[in-house]
Amino acid sequence: SQDAAGEEDPSIEDPWQDEEYFGNYGTLRLHLEMLSDKSRTEAYRQVILNNSASLSSKRVMDLGCGTGIISLFCVQLARPSMVYAVEASSMAEYTRQLVKQNGYDEVVTVLQGRAEEIELPEQVDVLVSEWMGNCLLFEFMVESVLLARDRWLRDGGTMWPSSAALTFVPCQADSYYAEKMAFWERPYGLDFTPLQPLAQQEFFTKPKFSHIIEPCDCLAAPCDVISLDMYTLQVGDLEEMKGQFHFCVEKSAVFHGFTAWFTVCFESLEAGGATHKKNSDAPFSLQANTLEADIVH
Amino acid sequence: SQDAAGEEDPSIEDPWQDEEYFGNYGTLRLHLEMLSDKSRTEAYRQVILNNSASLSSKRVMDLGCGTGIISLFCVQLARPSMVYAVEASSMAEYTRQLVKQNGYDEVVTVLQGRAEEIELPEQVDVLVSEWMGNCLLFEFMVESVLLARDRWLRDGGTMWPSSAALTFVPCQADSYYAEKMAFWERPYGLDFTPLQPLAQQEFFTKPKFSHIIEPCDCLAAPCDVISLDMYTLQVGDLEEMKGQFHFCVEKSAVFHGFTAWFTVCFESLEAGGATHKKNSDAPFSLQANTLEADIVH
């Protein structure tokens, strides 16, 4: 459900407003995005590398291109006929400079504007976008991707990613709980337990990002709660998403919340080619996003 | 100078406004303050322990007491006749609970209000406060301490801390510079140098907190730029502080900025006793605050 994915929870960390989102992306966020998300950038690089031959003479749109790294990969690793790098924020000016600096300005056209405003001279064969946010949908950018798809992707064109899934697993977070809650029991030989409700509110009622879980923290097998087909998904579908989930709890433990991550798939451009699957926020690794539910004692 | 200390620089991180400061302190900040500043808390604990005998039957005011940890230490480690724990934020309600929970409510009186508003039934022998912020003066709380001193500290009473100094040293930050700037030169085999000015603005025009420097990073001997005597300092003195500094650069290197830290001293309550000196943000350790100047190439 949408609530489970957290997009409408006002307590979620950093709920970027539209203006703030586009206004700040040029500075503060940018570096962090690129520096901390190397695995995501590397995944796109790999997809382009794997489809290098098939990208030849293709027209590509890179939506929400940021620095333009994906567009640059296209020209560096393949021979597309044209890449439209679309960026709404003022970052676009820097993207233009980067394209020129790398000598790619004959192939890459940078367009500053939103998906719903931009005008292209032609439709494209491939629409690539790194639209995924925390808990997959958090950045809300998927709507722009669908609008761009409906207007600018030719019939039979390719969406990258082609599909996406949000996976949940109920889990315990005993050591985190102990660290954040047990601390108040006897610091410096004093009783600080009256602050435990504050600590609980601070640390256990908001989603915790980049939480690391171990297989032994999971109380059941993970379950895909939402699956998106990027070819058939409609803007209207985004208004209310319902996902069924059913967990068979396999061990006795304190249920501290759900850990969520997502997986995206990239269809091969070659007929019959293998689909490249990317666990962008792999469980049991550094980047899992945890949605903490209320603590159950 | 005040500019050098950064308090009036609007680009400084997190310039708490009055309302925000007192409004949020009850939740978000609190935990960080206590959890991350164990060395500071431990310093106050040590001062109280060292003066345990002399604190007997003394009246103490703990200004801006937060959770009340210093007040609790007073009763846990010594026998003051009365402790007035003063806190302006809504944290005061929790402080009251903590005092009661530890059975100290006959000695500790929690007063919610600002230094300029509170009314005490008597003057005190000791005014203790953890008023120091980044670059010593950043939290602006020192003014409240002076107002409380002038009204509520008896003649001949003791100020804790008794004096404070802000120390600067010019330094290089080569590895940090390389990490944040050289990255853009050839990531993924692409030329990202057009982003270097953005990176420079992002990472080198704002103070960087908790920067670790090594002795070999210093280009000269450290120098006390501002020294405060907490007995004679006046509110008016805070409006414009001038500090002379003079460094004799001893090595050839790129000057990346100044590293700043502060030292506070606690006079012993015993006549002729040793002064307890605390490097709250010791150089060459984990907590040095760096004020980055513009990069000099």
Ligand SMILES: [Ca+2]
């Ligand atoms: Ca993203």
Ligand SMILES: [Ca+2]
């Ligand atoms: Ca402080």
